[in-house]
Amino acid sequence: MKIEKVGIVGLGTVGTGTLKILINEREKIHQKTGVWIDVKKACDLNIEREFDFDVDRSIFTNNYNELIEDDEISIIVELIGGYTIAKDIIIKALKAGKNVVTANKALIAKYSKELFAIANSNGTKIYYEASVGGGIPIITPLQESLAGNNILSIKGIINGTANYILTEMTEKNIEFEKVLKKAQELGYAEADPTFDIEGIDTAHKITILASLAYGGYVDFEKVGVKGITSITGEDIKFANDLGYNIKLLATAKKYEDEEIEVRVQPTLISQKEILSNVNDVYNAIEVIGDYVGKTMFYGKGAGMEPTGSAVVADVIKLATEDLANNIPKGNYYYNINKELSLRALEKSISKYYIRLNVKDEIGTLAFVTNKFKDNNISIESMIQTCKSFDDNKFVSLIFITHDVLEADLKKSLDEIYISENVNVEKSILLKIDE
Numbered sequence: 001m002k003i004e005k006v007g008i009v010g011l012g013t014v015g016t017g018t019l020k021i022l023i024n025e026r027e028k029i030h031q032k033t034g035v036w037i038d039v040k041k042a043c044d045l046n047i048e049r050e051f052d053f054d055v056d057r058s059i060f061t062n063n064y065n066e067l068i069e070d071d072e073i074s075i076i077v078e079l080i081g082g083y084t085i086a087k088d089i090i091i092k093a094l095k096a097g098k099n100v101v102t103a104n105k106a107l108i109a110k111y112s113k114e115l116f117a118i119a120n121s122n123g124t125k126i127y128y129e130a131s132v133g134g135g136i137p138i139i140t141p142l143q144e145s146l147a148g149n150n151i152l153s154i155k156g157i158i159n160g161t162a163n164y165i166l167t168e169m170t171e172k173n174i175e176f177e178k179v180l181k182k183a184q185e186l187g188y189a190e191a192d193p194t195f196d197i198e199g200i201d202t203a204h205k206i207t208i209l210a211s212l213a214y215g216g217y218v219d220f221e222k223v224g225v226k227g228i229t230s231i232t233g234e235d236i237k238f239a240n241d242l243g244y245n246i247k248l249l250a251t252a253k254k255y256e257d258e259e260i261e262v263r264v265q266p267t268l269i270s271q272k273e274i275l276s277n278v279n280d281v282y283n284a285i286e287v288i289g290d291y292v293g294k295t296m297f298y299g300k301g302a303g304m305e306p307t308g309s310a311v312v313a314d315v316i317k318l319a320t321e322d323l324a325n326n327i328p329k330g331n332y333y334y335n336i337n338k339e340l341s342l343r344a345l346e347k348s349i350s351k352y353y354i355r356l357n358v359k360d361e362i363g364t365l366a367f368v369t370n371k372f373k374d375n376n377i378s379i380e381s382m383i384q385t386c387k388s389f390d391d392n393k394f395v396s397l398i399f400i401t402h403d404v405l406e407a408d409l410k411k412s413l414d415e416i417y418i419s420e421n422v423n424v425e426k427s428i429l430l431k432i433d434e
């Protein structure tokens with residue numbers, strides 16, 4: 001009879017969900033796996049907190065060192081978040097010979113090289129299924145189920161907060177700031193929502209997925225990131241009229257020359273696509289492999305129980321691995337010895353949506369279209385708003401391009417933005433994904 005002793009650090013949203021599942025499902029997990037998984041200690045700054053399930057309160061401590069120094073505990077579950085104490089705890093645990101489970105995408109994306117090197121040199125493992133897509137299994141499918149494929153592309157809506165905001169803006173015709181406030185009141189957005197709305201959290205996640213898919217590591221600092229703060233109700237309306245929805249999309253794609261493009265940006269997606277119809281706080285990840293074709297992973301990308309479910313899956317995987325005589329493999333697939341070469345975003349060829357906020361004056365349209373012509377930008381369609389949306393002097397010019405080189409488009413916009421008839425702050429460039 002195998003008993004695996006686990007220590008959990010951080011009993012906030014995910015920690016509570018994890019503790020609840022491990023306690024309430026202990027018997028069933030044993031029936032299915034043959035292992036008893038016992039939470040021996042659980043650490044949080046506030047150990048007086050109440051739970052809606054029965055728990056032996058003698059397991060609680062506010063000193064995480066007690067978990068790391070406990071020889072019986074073989075798995076440390078880090079659910080504090082952030083880059084500082086969480087990192088120290090993981091490193092100490094690995095050095096103490098313990099395996100680690102974490103949901104901390106920020107830490108994995110930024111410090112994969114350092115953390116996996118420590119794990120490897122100590123013969124320990126870090127599992128992180130919950131770090132991308134919350135409750136959706138995506139790390140294990142990429143590492144195992146799809147391992148025989150060359151991954152052609154990954155596209156993901158992997159931030160519930162941003163997706164909720166864009167869905168509300170679309171369905172209820174409410175502007176960004178108001179929806180953000182509502183999201184904060186409902187607990188869907190943090191008091192400081194920067195990571196979610198500026199695309200940083202999404203970038204952490206696509207960094208992890210691209211690293212696993214392409215057999216190396218992506219330097220997070222080199223990922224192209226753009227958030228959703230400049231999207232207006234006007235953009236959403238025009239996109240909808242043209243048959244698209246706007247989503248914060250993370251993409252990773254491999255080109256024939258082996259270069260990898262990894263980026264996060266608000267994107268117009270055809271309403272015919274499944275990803276275009278992933279709404280509210282839901283997440284979805286489309287993975288295309290050369291043998292398997294298109295696969296889609298969909299579900300709750302955050303929350304106490306969904307994310308706890310993914311954390312528990314990693315705990316069970318670690319607890320059962322030696323029973324199945326598995327070779328330790330948690331860190332193997334995150335190849336920290338090879339930095340992946342990222343493709344310059346300017347090489348991308350795509351259709352684009354451009355909204356220019358311009359002075360309603362004779363000659364402005366001609367000026368803009370001439371700059372497009374000079375830079376090989378071919379326009380598929382154009383709309384001019386009849387009325388300005390702010391002070392009656394500026395109007396919006398909306399352009400949909402044919403497939404164009406991003407470098408050419410950026411050059412044309414640099415030339416257009418110099419004009420004092422163009423309000424750069426209120427203009428926007430979005431990619432179109434069809």
Ligand SMILES: NC(=O)c1ccc[n+]([C@@H]2O[C@H](COP(=O)([O-])OP(=O)(O)OC[C@H]3O[C@@H](n4cnc5c(N)ncnc54)[C@H](OP(=O)(O)O)[C@@H]3O)[C@@H](O)[C@H]2O)c1
Nearest residue numbers: 010011012013014043044045079080081103104302303307
């Ligand atoms: N929330 C989600 O749905 C979700 C989804 C996927 C991944 N994640 C990731 O999961 C991790 C945890 O997120 P969360 O939402 O559960 O965060 P959270 O609700 O803020 O929980 C973190 C907990 O850790 C405690 N803590 C902080 N410093 C500590 C210390 N030194 N010792 C012991 N406990 C300490 C906090 O206590 P205080 O409250 O007293 O500070 C809090 O209870 C993060 O890395 C996050 O990115 C979260």
